[in-house]
Amino acid sequence: MTLLAAITNPSAAAAAAAAAVAANPIVLTPGAAPPPPTSSALPTQIPPSDWSLSPADPALATAASFLSTSLSSTSVSLPRFRSLLASFLTTLSNSLSLPAPSPNLPQAIRSVSPYFPAALASPVASRAANLAEYDVLLALAECGLLRHPPPSLLSSLSEADRPELVCAVVRQAADLRSSELLATLRCFLSPASNAAYDAMMSVKNRWKEAAVLAVNRCKEKGAGKKVDAMARQAALLLMMGYDGFTSPEVCLHYLFASENVDSLVFGAAVSELDGGEVVTLMKYLTKWIGKYQRFPEAQACPEAVGMPGLELCDIVPSFRVVAGALGLVFDQHFSHLALNAELKEDLKAAEMMVKQLATEAESAGPILDLLRRMQQDV
Structure with missing residues (x-):
């Protein structure tokens, strides 16, 4: 049957197709027939309350925004800095149902370090360096929270004769600019003072x-x-x-x-x-x-x-x-x-x-090739 005949007479086309299938059946799955389904019932629907995420605590977002805005001010004193950071750590612990943070700020940072926002680590570290709150800065660095330190941090630590803190920051940092590497190299290659050399001795x-x-x-x-x-x-x-x-x-x-x-x-x-x-x-x-x-x-x-x-x-x-x-x-x-x-x-x-x-590397080359081939053969 031509395409034009099938379009003009669809009933005849359907009858011809049925006859063709009866004469030449199409086997989709050769071999044994598939086993019957064990159950035709649909899976039980999961209530939305069992899988939906709980809404974020607005108090935590507000506290983080307030801390970031407050640290950007140049008039933040050391007592004010400690009060702001302690308040944020308390809010963070309450929001995540963690134990109450220690009054000792470095210890409190270490206890909540897995949950400390990465976006806040740099401004907190920068302000801590400016206020000479080096224990807080060290806690941030040792907990791996300064993977991306603020640009001026290493140079300011070098000028403050704190090479031991430069070591702690550089050890955890992932991507330093050439200016930061230059400040680090000069800090270590030419100690600026006796205090810096004493810190290196420690x-x-x-x-x-x-x-x-x-x-x-x-x-x-x-x-x-x-x-x-x-x-x-x-x-x-x-x-x-x-x-x-x-x-x-x-x-x-x-x-x-x-x-x-x-x-x-x-x-x-x-x-x-x-x-x-x-x-x-x-x-x-x-x-x-x-x-x-x-x-x-x-x-x-x-x-x-x-x-x-x-x-x-x-x-x-x-x-x-x-x-x-x-x-x-x-x-x-x-x-x-x-x-x-x-x-x-x-x-x-x-x-x-x-x-x-x-020379040793060249002589070891054939042996390494032999070992690789032996591993492939095995």
Whole structure:
């Protein structure tokens, strides 16, 4: 039947189609027939009260807006700042049915840190730095609430001779501008005062305590093999980061172990360093190259990071980051380094170490390829 006949005589077209199906039945599911349905009843409808979200507490939004607006005022005094922050923490705890916050503000921030609004962390930190309320700032940084610190925070902390707070902020920050990296580098490479150097010494003392703790764990008897291996690896990392480094250089660990060593941004910051700062940075990075040459078995130990006293294992710069940073320093200041007669021996030592490491990497290449192929065959 033609298309025109089917349109003009639809009843005849339907009869012809039925006859065709009867003569040539279409099997949609070959094989055995599907099992009959167990039940034809529809699922029970869920009442809206069981799945709908409860409305947000308007008091919390009002308190957050009030705190943000109040902190933007330049006339906020230290008592007023403490009162505003304490009031907001109380409202936050009441809104989320949490225990009443401690009167100690740093302790209260740590207790509610998983629920502290990220948008408020930066203005609170900026105002705390301006008012020298450094305990509050430290609590925000240690709780990971300053992933995006305010632009002027690191420079203001450097000017206030608080490099230990710069370490805490840089350790948690995710994306720093070149100006912020430059302020951090200058803070660590050239301490501005005796107070700043004393603060850096306190940072290095924490590394010493952690290294001694890791060594003592290696001596503990009755521990399992996995615990022994973890303790040895942690002790190796911490001793690498402590031995042979000055107090300012230990503070540099926090920068190079963070997520901020981007080639473009870091290169822009390094290009602004003066001659003395470049030399100090080059010697610091060369020390790390020598460490990894001497201890090639050193590697990250995430199991130790979660253990009390061994958290600093996470602040050991990797060989990849160190080598990349050293390359950027040479790219930006090659003429100054090559023409400096005092650096001749240092440059030769760095060249020798890099060549040896490159040779070892090339010799290990075929073995790594063989191991990958064996894993694929298995």
